[in-house]
Amino acid sequence: MTAPAVEFDAVSKRFHKGARISTLAGLVLGAPRRWLARKNESGLLPGEFYALSEVTFALQAGESLGILGPNGSGKSTVLKLLFRILRPDAGQVRAKGRVGGLIELGAGFHPYLSGRENVFINGAILGMTRAQVRQRYDSIVEFAGIAEFMDMPVKDYSSGMYARLAFAIAAHADPDVLLVDEVLAVGDATFQLKCYDWMARMRKSGRAVVAVSHDLYAMAASSRCLYLNAGKPVLLGEPRAVIDRYLQDLSLGQRDPVPETSFVKTESGQARAVIERVEFLGDDGQQLRALEHGAELTIRFHFQANAAVESPMFGLTLFHDDARIPLSSPRHYLFQAFSGEAFKGMTLRGKGVVEVSVKDVRLPVGSYRAKTYLYERDGVTPIFLQDGATRIEVKRPGWSDGRALLDHRQTWGMPVMAEGSQP
Amino acid sequence: MKAVSILAELREVIAARELAWMLAAREIRVRYKHTVLGIGWALAVPLCLMLVFTFLFSRVARVSTGSLPYAVFVYLGLVPWQFHASVLTASARCLTENRNLVTKVYFAREALPLSVVFSALADFAVAALVLVVLMAWYAVVPGWGLLLVPLVLAVQVALSIGLAFLFSAGNLLYRDVQYLLQVLVLVWMFASSVVYPIPRTGNLAWLAWLNPMTPILDAYRGLIVGGETWFKPEFGVAALVSLVLMVFGWRWFRGVEGKFGELA
Known part of the structure; x- marks a missing residue:
């Protein structure tokens, strides 16, 4: 058994609701209150809450994990912890190899610089060397499909062009662990298909993928799903079981108490x-x-x-x-x-x-x-x-992964036995 | 174990130097975009300051700079000082202004303060070109000491990097730092030998020992225009302080780095 590509071991993360101390005045004036503050039985100071508590999972290379849950359930916090943007307050986060992400596309794009200039800077931010960007430049431009606009400042791009270029760069950064956060909502249908196709290829070539999405039909293609609610892991396992549980909870929550x-x-x-x-x-x-x-x-x-x-x-x-x-x-x-x-x-x-x-x-x-x-x-x-x-x-019928409006159960046979074949 | 992890971190910083250069290039390109003078502003600012101080200290009040024309003296002080001052003010803001990067993408965060030092260094190089013209104008002949200027520059860069680490992370923890720095830059300038020489005797002599900028500025002057011995024991102290500050600043930056994603 090889070491997992991604591992969360009883990871907890606390956040503070109010403003943090970020001025000296706040440090001095807030001091008496902070000295008097006592942690409650779950180890929280007043105003703190658990964005994640005791989340555990492990992912092998070539596997993908889909994280689902309502807004504010801690899905993006998992990604940020994996990406080392945040550090856990308890537990261990381990990732093997380079972690790359489609978390915030185009972070670091400068509006006044051309698409070309931004490819190089964004590429460097995502961990590519200058030589690597130069080598992959044509492929990036082709993937984005905006070759004729590469010398235009990105502030004049349409939001679709912006997202396509950003995604194309991120797609070429070649990470070992890929994080995807609800980014595929942008771009037209053709581009979205291209992105899904690319993610599937990444998985096949042995990358671990951790994705967050509200699109349950995309989540169903993961090797496993994790359902989070208010930072707590509700269920981890086979996608269909997890999605069904999530939908069940959703409909319970949506049920109007007074019709x-x-x-x-x-x-x-x-x-x-x-x-x-x-x-x-x-x-x-x-x-x-x-x-x-x-x-x-x-x-x-x-x-x-x-x-x-x-x-x-x-x-x-x-x-x-x-x-x-x-x-x-x-x-x-x-x-x-x-x-x-x-x-x-x-x-x-x-x-x-x-x-x-x-x-x-x-x-x-x-x-x-x-x-x-x-x-x-x-x-x-x-x-x-x-x-x-x-x-x-x-209910979803056993013979269909889709939404099943039509019955497409099939009967196969061989009307004329081919020579040499046996029934 | 500890030593191994520091080495790994150091490797990460070294790998990030390319990113720092690119961020610096981005900063320079954007800074002078849509300006008429362009990179010429890197010259114009110290030149204007030189004219102001030359008028002040050779017409209004007299400052003795020995055989050296005051204009050359003050320009030699202003160019490295501008480098120092712009690192101080820009580094405080480099993490907060790039919060969309710091809170969304992971990269070696050192790249941001380093890019501040690099882009200030580019302005420094442009402004230094004028020095050649200025010295020809006043017929000042440089000495062989010119070859040692990179050593002094290295000490100043080390000092800048250390301060950039301290102030960038410090401003993320307490936003007061950026305002304190405005005052600090002004006080520090008049406590250094930028626009007048700092006396090495009398009751203010300790200033030159305490403040690494004075021996650094004096070393530049001594090496470029010759005349006096450039190496004074104070410079040794300044070099040591700069080196310690760079290492300490980096370790502290690394120590608080885990909180950046939440604080920016």
Whole structure:
């Protein structure tokens, strides 16, 4: 077993919320308070907090680690510790070989200098010798794809050109450990593909990659994932398990404690009718918390009508938690069940249920919140509306790494046996 | 173990010299961009100061500089002094002004104070060219001692590097340093033999022993225009102080370097 390329051994890092002492006046005036301050049981002075506490992981060369977690969970602190910009307060950080990063692209670019001049300076900052930059210069310019602008001051670059040049330099710095911090959000789609391709090649050629991203589909390609929350490691392991856990926590956190409800009142002041709850049932009649791809689904509405409702219309709409998913749907929902004229002429009174069965549910993977509503006759506004009281997950099918909208299970065969082959 | 790690750190600093030169070149290029005079400002500033002090100390008040014309005397003092003063003021700001580098990328942080020394050195070289013209004008013949000038320069550079380490990191810890330095530069100038000779006898004689700049400036003058013995025991002390300051300054800089990412 060779020594790991990257190793975090029970690493903790404290930060201070307020201003640090950076003037002599602050040093003198703040002294009595600091002398009186006592550390609490977790070793913190007042105003301090743990940006990271007891984080441990190890990465072999050729492996990649994806770090995920909400904002402020300490993801970037891990990268800064690896990059030696910060030092740990406890524990050990070890990295074998040169650590390079795509942390802050173009740090050290001078706006008044040309692209060419900046390539040399930025290259030196990233640890390349002048001779190395000269040797790789053409390749850098080609990677960035802005050959005709190399003599222009970078202050006149578009943000995309700026990022491409910066990334191209960083990509040529040839580190042993590569840190990537959410930088691929810039640039157009072609350039992003180029970057992902380059990162994959870096990994294949035996570099260790540590990446931070909110793009969970990119994270899923890592060899392992680490889920951080408020500086504490929640889960470290196989990407899919870690991502599922993260999504689960996210949807828990997002669940509105008080769902939004509105209804039309009777003269006595109570709601004319309410949908008390909605159940998702599987084909065996059992209640479901998560849907399989292609599942048979029954949605059961429990209603309570305190006054008569003529020709009721029930409806339910599902919204994906990731607001980016319904890319083309103008109303931002992915699924709707609506009873329309199914109960025309019927009068609703008292307590009861209505059901709708849906065959072959094919929805993008993820978690959803439901909006339920009840109309009377062809009313324009619902007499009852509730948003966020019910949630449902759509599971990733075992045969797909993607978001699985289409069923692409395949059957292979050899219709005519080739000569010499054996069945 | 300890000695090995210091050697590794030293190797890192030596490897960073190329970066320091490039940062210095960037600084010079940017400094004189969009100016009419360009690098000519490196000449103009000491020349103007020379005219001011020549007027002051040869017309308004008289200062005796022996056989040496006052203009040559003061220019010989001002050029190395400008080097010293610009290192002092620029080094205090070099880490805070480059906070986008210090907090985002790791490199041997010594490159930043070193780049300050290097870019001041470039201005120094340009200003020194005028000296040739000035000496021809006043028909001052240099002595063989000229060959030893690099030694004096080496001592001054060592002193500059040591101070640049101390003040750059110091200003990161306490931003008061940059303001204190404005005062220090002025007081230090008048406590050194920049615009007048510092007496070696009388009740101010201790000043020349305490302040390494006086023997350094006197050594430049002695070597370039000859006349008096350039090497005085004070110079030996100054060389020793400079060397100690450089080593101590570097070790202290390394000691607090881990906090730079948080403080910048």
